[in-house]
Amino acid sequence: MLQKIPEPTSPISPVRQISVRKLGINPNYWYVVARSSEVTSQPLGVTIWHQAIALYRDSTGKVHALEDRCPHRQVKLSHGQVIGDELECAYHGWRFHSSGECAAVPYLAANQKLPNCQIRRYPVKEQDGFIWLFPSDVEPSVEPMGLPEWEHLNYIATVSVINTQAHYSYLIENLMDMYHGHLHQDLQAWAEASLQNIDEDENSVNAHYTAQSYYKIDKIWSISQLFFPALRRLHSEPLDVSYVYPHWVSTLGKDFKIYCLLCPVHETQTKAYLIHFTSLNAFWRLHKLPIWFRRFIKDSLFGAAQKLLDGLVIQDVKMIEEEQQAYLQNPEIRNYELNRALVIVQKLMKNQVEKSGLLVSKAAEDV
Numbered sequence: 001m002l003q004k005i006p007e008p009t010s011p012i013s014p015v016r017q018i019s020v021r022k023l024g025i026n027p028n029y030w031y032v033v034a035r036s037s038e039v040t041s042q043p044l045g046v047t048i049w050h051q052a053i054a055l056y057r058d059s060t061g062k063v064h065a066l067e068d069r070c071p072h073r074q075v076k077l078s079h080g081q082v083i084g085d086e087l088e089c090a091y092h093g094w095r096f097h098s099s100g101e102c103a104a105v106p107y108l109a110a111n112q113k114l115p116n117c118q119i120r121r122y123p124v125k126e127q128d129g130f131i132w133l134f135p136s137d138v139e140p141s142v143e144p145m146g147l148p149e150w151e152h153l154n155y156i157a158t159v160s161v162i163n164t165q166a167h168y169s170y171l172i173e174n175l176m177d178m179y180h181g182h183l184h185q186d187l188q189a190w191a192e193a194s195l196q197n198i199d200e201d202e203n204s205v206n207a208h209y210t211a212q213s214y215y216k217i218d219k220i221w222s223i224s225q226l227f228f229p230a231l232r233r234l235h236s237e238p239l240d241v242s243y244v245y246p247h248w249v250s251t252l253g254k255d256f257k258i259y260c261l262l263c264p265v266h267e268t269q270t271k272a273y274l275i276h277f278t279s280l281n282a283f284w285r286l287h288k289l290p291i292w293f294r295r296f297i298k299d300s301l302f303g304a305a306q307k308l309l310d311g312l313v314i315q316d317v318k319m320i321e322e323e324q325q326a327y328l329q330n331p332e333i334r335n336y337e338l339n340r341a342l343v344i345v346q347k348l349m350k351n352q353v354e355k356s357g358l359l360v361s362k363a364a365e366d367v
């Protein structure tokens with residue numbers, strides 16, 4: 001449940017006082033709750049920061065998001081089915097418009113009126129292969145971050161899903177601290193990161209590193225470097241990582257771009273989608289070929305970096321969950337943090353929650 005930040009009784013705001021590991025989210029942004037392909041006319045239940053939501057497509061293919069709670073007996077509407085453009089509850093068959101109003105009760109007597117019940121609807125958009133949801137109760141004033149490379153013919157996409165039993169701050173800090181290339185040595189994602197500088201504004205932190213990259217995608221066959229380690233050659237590249245609240249984006253040289261789109265579930269669970277793009281920009285000859293052929297190449301190579309990406313996720317999730325467990329067992333123990341990017345990232349998270357005027361969960365009260 002969302003709750004208002006209490007009026008300050010001391011000069012230090014309540015957000016400043018709580019641990020970043022118990023921090024809520026700023027709901028006034030678009031979060032990613034599903035892949036487009038996951039949402040069909042069969043309702044899908046998802047959760048964004050304690051809020052259970054039923055996603056479904058109507059007969060025209062449009063995606064809707066309703067509170068996942070039947071007002072009749074409080075069961076999940078996502079167990080039901082879509083009839084025409086209405087969502088029907090599995091239990092007694094009440095139906096709901098996409099606006100959240102009750103549309104029909106199958107056993108309504110002639111002398112009875114439709115119950116005047118209304119469930120919450122959420123602003124939702126389908127864009128760049130994902131379902132973006134705005135979990136606030138104010139109307140959106142910003143746009144989803146978007147992934148221009150998703151449809152672009154010059155980029156090959158790979159998607160890996162992160163499902164971790166940890167607060168979202170652990171995931172963001174993992175993604176912003178490129179010194180953890182140490183963990184992934186066997187997967188050869190990058191090496192020898194060195195933080196050069198950081199710039200920040202109200203909504204983002206951009207950390208600029210240099211690093212050694214194993215891949216150089218300058219010939220069409222170089223994509224096979226993703227599969228065959230013997231073909232890889234270390235060379236220096238800029239490595240930029242940005243926390244663009246509430247998501248993360250990174251570029252390694254000109255060849256790779258990675259996004260992490262977040263869906264924080266609650267204080268100790270985070271879902272996220274990691275999307276890796278390999279650029280084909282260097283192949284000018286390829287760009288002269290017919291569009292259908294370029295589309296065929298893009299689609300055929302979808303998932304080219306799957307093994308690498310899934311491997312990275314497994315290793316990261318293990319560390320992140322250990323950090324979470326250690327915190328839960330001994331919340332008073334402080335880390336020895338040397339990377340100043342992480343200090344700035346934590347400050348941004350707190351600023352965002354403070355700006356939203358909302359604290360989330362009772363957990364935030366027992367600091």
Ligand code: FES
Nearest residue numbers: 070072073089092
């Ligand atoms: S609980 Fe949903 S129709 Fe009865």
Ligand SMILES: [Fe+2]
Nearest residue numbers: 180184312316
């Ligand atoms: Fe990692």
